[in-house]
Amino acid sequence: MKKKLVALALASAMAVGLGACGNAGSIEQNGNAVSGSAASTSTADAAGNTGDKTPSTAKLNSDATTLYINLASEPQHLDPALNNTVDGACLAVNSFVGLYTYDKDDKLTPAIADGDPQISDDGTQWTVKLKQTKWSDGTDLTAKDFVYSWNRAADPNTAADYGYLFDIIAKNDDGTLKVEATDDYTLTITLNNPCAYFDQLLAFPVFDPVPQASVEAADPDGSNPGNWAAEAGFVSNGAYTCTAWNHDASMEYTKNPNFYDADNVTIEKLNFMLSADDTATFAAYNSGDLDFIDNVSTDEVPNVKNFSDFYIADMLGTVYTGFNVNASLFDGMTEQQASDFRKACSLVIDRQYLADTVGQTGQEPAGSYVPSAMSDGNGNTWSQTYYDAATTGADNLEEAVKLLESATGYTFTDNGDGTYTPSTPISIEYLTNSGSTNEKAAQLIQDDLSKLGIEVTIKTEDWKVFIADRQNGNYTMCRGGWVADYDDPSNMLEVFQTNSGNNDMQFGKNPTSAAPQNWADYDKLLEEARTEVDTAKRTDELVQAEKMLMDTNAVIPLYFYNDIYMMKSNVSGVYMTKTGNKYFMYATKTAQ
Amino acid sequence: MSKYMVKRVLLAIASIIIVTLITFFVMNLIPGGPFTAEKAPSQAVMDALTKRYNLDKPLGEQYMLYMRNLLHGDWGIDMKNGREIGPDLFSKFAVSAKLGGIAMIIAIVVGVILGSIAALKRNKVPDRIIIFFTTLGTAMPSFILATLLLLIFCVQLAIFPVFSSNPSLVLPVISLAVYPTAYITRLTKTSMLDALSQDYIRTARAKGVSRSKIIFVHALKNGLIPVVTYLGPQIAYIITGSMVVETIFTVPGLGTYFVKAITDRNYSVIMATTIFLAVLMIVANLITDIVYKLIDPRINFE
Numbered sequence: 001m002k003k004k005l006v007a008l009a010l011a012s013a014m015a016v017g018l019g020a021c022g023n024a025g026s027i028e029q030n031g032n033a034v035s036g037s038a039a040s041t042s043t044a045d046a047a048g049n050t051g052d053k054t055p056s057t058a059k060l061n062s063d064a065t066t067l068y069i070n071l072a073s074e075p076q077h078l079d080p081a082l083n084n085t086v087d088g089a090c091l092a093v094n095s096f097v098g099l100y101t102y103d104k105d106d107k108l109t110p111a112i113a114d115g116d117p118q119i120s121d122d123g124t125q126w127t128v129k130l131k132q133t134k135w136s137d138g139t140d141l142t143a144k145d146f147v148y149s150w151n152r153a154a155d156p157n158t159a160a161d162y163g164y165l166f167d168i169i170a171k172n173d174d175g176t177l178k179v180e181a182t183d184d185y186t187l188t189i190t191l192n193n194p195c196a197y198f199d200q201l202l203a204f205p206v207f208d209p210v211p212q213a214s215v216e217a218a219d220p221d222g223s224n225p226g227n228w229a230a231e232a233g234f235v236s237n238g239a240y241t242c243t244a245w246n247h248d249a250s251m252e253y254t255k256n257p258n259f260y261d262a263d264n265v266t267i268e269k270l271n272f273m274l275s276a277d278d279t280a281t282f283a284a285y286n287s288g289d290l291d292f293i294d295n296v297s298t299d300e301v302p303n304v305k306n307f308s309d310f311y312i313a314d315m316l317g318t319v320y321t322g323f324n325v326n327a328s329l330f331d332g333m334t335e336q337q338a339s340d341f342r343k344a345c346s347l348v349i350d351r352q353y354l355a356d357t358v359g360q361t362g363q364e365p366a367g368s369y370v371p372s373a374m375s376d377g378n379g380n381t382w383s384q385t386y387y388d389a390a391t392t393g394a395d396n397l398e399e400a401v402k403l404l405e406s407a408t409g410y411t412f413t414d415n416g417d418g419t420y421t422p423s424t425p426i427s428i429e430y431l432t433n434s435g436s437t438n439e440k441a442a443q444l445i446q447d448d449l450s451k452l453g454i455e456v457t458i459k460t461e462d463w464k465v466f467i468a469d470r471q472n473g474n475y476t477m478c479r480g481g482w483v484a485d486y487d488d489p490s491n492m493l494e495v496f497q498t499n500s501g502n503n504d505m506q507f508g509k510n511p512t513s514a515a516p517q518n519w520a521d522y523d524k525l526l527e528e529a530r531t532e533v534d535t536a537k538r539t540d541e542l543v544q545a546e547k548m549l550m551d552t553n554a555v556i557p558l559y560f561y562n563d564i565y566m567m568k569s570n571v572s573g574v575y576m577t578k579t580g581n582k583y584f585m586y587a588t589k590t591a592q
Numbered sequence: 593m594s595k596y597m598v599k600r601v602l603l604a605i606a607s608i609i610i611v612t613l614i615t616f617f618v619m620n621l622i623p624g625g626p627f628t629a630e631k632a633p634s635q636a637v638m639d640a641l642t643k644r645y646n647l648d649k650p651l652g653e654q655y656m657l658y659m660r661n662l663l664h665g666d667w668g669i670d671m672k673n674g675r676e677i678g679p680d681l682f683s684k685f686a687v688s689a690k691l692g693g694i695a696m697i698i699a700i701v702v703g704v705i706l707g708s709i710a711a712l713k714r715n716k717v718p719d720r721i722i723i724f725f726t727t728l729g730t731a732m733p734s735f736i737l738a739t740l741l742l743l744i745f746c747v748q749l750a751i752f753p754v755f756s757s758n759p760s761l762v763l764p765v766i767s768l769a770v771y772p773t774a775y776i777t778r779l780t781k782t783s784m785l786d787a788l789s790q791d792y793i794r795t796a797r798a799k800g801v802s803r804s805k806i807i808f809v810h811a812l813k814n815g816l817i818p819v820v821t822y823l824g825p826q827i828a829y830i831i832t833g834s835m836v837v838e839t840i841f842t843v844p845g846l847g848t849y850f851v852k853a854i855t856d857r858n859y860s861v862i863m864a865t866t867i868f869l870a871v872l873m874i875v876a877n878l879i880t881d882i883v884y885k886l887i888d889p890r891i892n893f894e
Contacts, residue, residue, distance in 0.1 A: 068755070076673045084629070156637065159641045161637060225674070226674045227674060246844065275839070277839045279739060280839065284755040286747050287754050464628050468623045468624040501633070
């Protein structure tokens with residue numbers, strides 16, 4: 001017993017030590033930059049819990065009126081317009097509510113809106129009736145609040161990361177949004193063009209209303225837009241209001257009696273532990289101080305994954321490895337040769353092994369860049385696959401060698417032990433950010449490519465340096481990942497448009513002769529999809545765009561993210577969207 | 593003495609200015625900025641943010657602007673969350689100083705007592721036991737100790753909660769106190785032994801001075817000089833927080849604030865925390881030097 005305890009302590013202590021060196025791991029850091037809504041949600045009770053499960057040894061918490069939760073460390077902003085993280089979005093959906101929201105059955109449902117929107121035939125005029133609701137301070141919440149809040153969030157001076165989502169709304173001559181309060185409880189919205197996912201945006205936190213009087217009082221000169229929500233006690237309109245905030249330690253949310261659906265909220269208080277330390281949060285969960293933890297360290301996963309309180313939920317995101325299409329590695333190759341070279345690499349990466357040993361929580365190997373759980377925008381889920389993701393690896397060596405021979409002009413000698421040696425050495429530098437998960441993935445890729453005689457050197461960088469180098473194209477091959485903000489393939493594919501700030505693979509940016517030459521076609525396909533009214537045609541355009549992307553082989557999908565969490569057996573009714581937003585307000589908890 | 597003081601204070605100010613200069617320019621040299629993110633913000637957002645925090649101005653001007661505001665008592669605005677740094681810095685310092693202060697008092701009291709016992713009972717059982725534990729205490733890193741304490745007292749024995757809105761200070765204080773306690777014990781023992789072998793002690797014994805007076809007045813007072821040397825920087829170090837202990841026990845202290853500012857490239861917080869720590873360190877060293885003089889009149893500053 002004692003020995004085991006010491007071993008556990010050492011293991012977790014090492015994790016802390018690594019954490020201190022700035023290792024936040026790939027999933028956390030990817031997760032850190034996203035928030036969103038999704039068309040489909042999965043209920044906690046149903047998510048990924050199949051097969052035999054053993055009861056957890058963690059102690060239960062018997063305080064049935066309060067839910068004790070850990071999502072992450074101190075949130076940067078509780079203002080729903082300024083938030084840019086998943087954990088922040090979880091806080092936002094529990095304390096603010098917009099026109100629409102998600103119910104536990106996978107569906108968009110009216111929240112402040114009274115019924116479904118009326119949409120004009122050309123798809124650009126949306127009229128939404130509002131319920132008569134109140135802010136937490138008792139004042140009326142009217143259509144004017146939405147007009148103010150949306151204009152504020154769209155204003156560049158507010159510097160909201162998701163402010164660009166308002167670009168879909170048409171503008172008046174004075175630069176304000178074409179959103180009008182035709183009366184106190186009617187909102188009319190004019191879009192630039194029809195938008196297939198605008199209903200999802202209406203449930204996105206950046207579209208939530210904020211209380212104009214408090215926002216303006218706390219920021220008279222417009223230099224600190226989030227100031228009104230910098231301490232507990234601010235006005236909101238959601239299920240809970242923030243009533244205590246001990247920065248970097250804990251936060252208390254108390255039920256808002258003015259919430260439009262307050263009758264169905266049974267948990268009086270949410271108490272958040274503000275910590276990103278897996279050792280501390282896992283200990284708090286086991287000791288009965290927490291009911292819900294949103295993260296489990298990968299070291300701990302094998303020990304808990306058979307417990308009945310360990311859950312795996314779908315998440316719309318893809319882990320990939322990417323090539324800089326302009327890298328000097330491809331100098332002298334044609335566009336096709338460069339693509340073949342990358343295809344050879346893609347073929348020999350053992351995705352199943354990578355998902356099993358690095359992901360560890362049953363992630364699905366990726367046969368496409370758009371996640372298979374994502375809606376295709378036309379009533380189905382994404383069904384494209386480009387290879388059999390479960391069987392890539394050493395079996396494809398021969399095919400890969402042929403591709404490499406035609407790409408490089410070198411000859412490859414079969415060493416007879418499942419490896420090949422090229423006539424001229426090939427070496428590639430693989431760039432990743434520090435973190436045990438990322439480094440382990442890098443080593444597996446290194447090992448797979450070594451069978452082709454390609455020597456991969458791993459360069460590990462601090463998070464911010466890594467991001468800067470990747471965005472500036474200072475790399476050859478790198479770790480990549482993208483988590484969707486809303487459930488639409490365009491959200492994944494627009495990343496690689498030429499002028500996207502996230503086009504880290506450098507598509508279309510001063511292309512060398514080996515880089516894809518026709519990237520304007522990709523941009524065009526997505527522009528067309530953006531304004532397409534016919535959903536079937538639109539889906540087809542998105543499929544074509546993904547095919548173009550996959551043909552370059554510069555983005556090599558590895559596996560799809562999923563979302564793990566632990567929740568005690570006496571808690572039920574917590575549900576979440578596939579973009580990671582967790583709704584706690586309809587939870588119930590029994591006193592054991 | 594006053595001439596020496598003036599010289600020391602001037603030197604201290606010069607050191608702080610050099611620290612601010614180096615920190616400011618080095619932090620701007622590291623790749624990545626406060627708004628670098630995996631999901632890159634749009635150009636409009638980037639422009640608004642760089643303008644809001646004066647990052648669009650030349651570096652020299654930014655530095656002068658920062659220093660001017662600082663002289664007016666303005667510590668700046670946190671670039672990540674828009675909060676004023678001053679109040680945050682001092683509320684976090686209050687937490688760290690409380691924990692560190694208690695830990696240091698425990699370390700001094702326990703360390704000096706154990707060290708004296710070890711010296712007086714040299715090579716006997718108490719000495720052996722004390723040295724065993726102090727070796728363990730200096731050898732065990734705080735992240736192991738803190739994690740062990742958390743698992744034993746919070747999870748296994750459930751004496752303290754891991755998470756509560758009114759957290760107990762006991763475990764973080766112990767985690768912080770163990771190392772300095774062990775170190776002070778060893779220092780006290782060594783210097784006590786040294787002092788006890790001095791001629792003046794033999795003289796005092798020969799004169800028939802009582803054993804307790806010899807120990808407390810003659811030996812201990814002289815034996816404490818190395819301890820004082822150690823105390824100055826160590827106090828400054830411990831009251832400015834420990835990221836490891838704060839992270840494990842969810843303590844909102846200064847250590848995490850400082851480290852996180854660097855990984856976030858949160859320029860204004862890096863500057864504020866660095867300057868704050870530099871001032872504390874310099875002041876602690878100054879006080880140490882003055883205390884020397886009080887303990888040992890032979891020390892001459894001129």
